Amino acid sequence: MAKHHSFIVPLFACALLPSVALSQTQPSGCGDAVTVQRDDTLSSIAERCDVTERSLMRLNPRIEGSRDLRVGMQLDVRGDVDEGLGRLGSLAGQAVATLSDFARNLGSSAQDLLDRNPDLRQRMESVERQLQSSGTGSVKGSVSVTPTEVASGETLTVTAQGLPSDTPVVIGAGRRQAAYEIIERARTSSDGTLRMNVRVPDWAANMRQLAVVVAAENSEWSIRSEPITVTGSKL
Secondary structure, eight states: HEEEEEEHHHHHHHHHHHHHOOOOOOOOBBBBEEOOOOOOOOHHHHHHTOOOOHHHHHSSSTSSSSSGBBBEEEOOOOOOHHHHHHHHHHHHHHHHHHHHHHHHHHOOOOHHHHHHOHHHHHHHHHHHHOOOOOOOOOOOOOOOOOOOOOEEEEEEEEESSOOOOOEEEEEEEEEEOOOOEEEEEOOOOOOOEEEEEEOOOOOGGGSSEEEEEETTTTTTTTEEEEEEEEEOOOO
């Protein structure tokens, strides 16, 4: 029985190798990564790098839309992995099912086979990690800005509530459905609120509307205000 067991394990190891290779993608038109620029959207980045928006969101799990983009952020753009990940998941599922069948024929269990063969366990755990995607954090807060009409160079009052307490945050600004740029840093109060005066950046003078964003330092979550009207430059 031991001889039969040692023959089976390399078969599983070999079966998993091509599935892992499927997750390796070719570089996009931007190489392996791209830096988010002012006014970028998922659509503009996808076009610039010759990838799909769906691929961008899969490769960068914290990005659920253009509103989550931050100027200066690095995005993984290694190419469209949807097909490769689908095949990887299918092969991994087949491998697990076949492993269980072999274990039953040997009068053992899949767990016992993995315990006796650490190399096989490592390969299967590697496949599992590639199939997992970490979701974005969720904060149900709100942000308001006054006044609702302002010129670049003037001061806005940003008020937010429902945020994590005593937490460092960034305050950003940008077009309604595009990347935001950090203009200030702050810290929430013990009750999860924030009130701060910020200067409207000079580059906003050419925008008709501007949205203000309060976000986690690590981009795990972000909350965006309703857009305000920009009337030009301060005289």
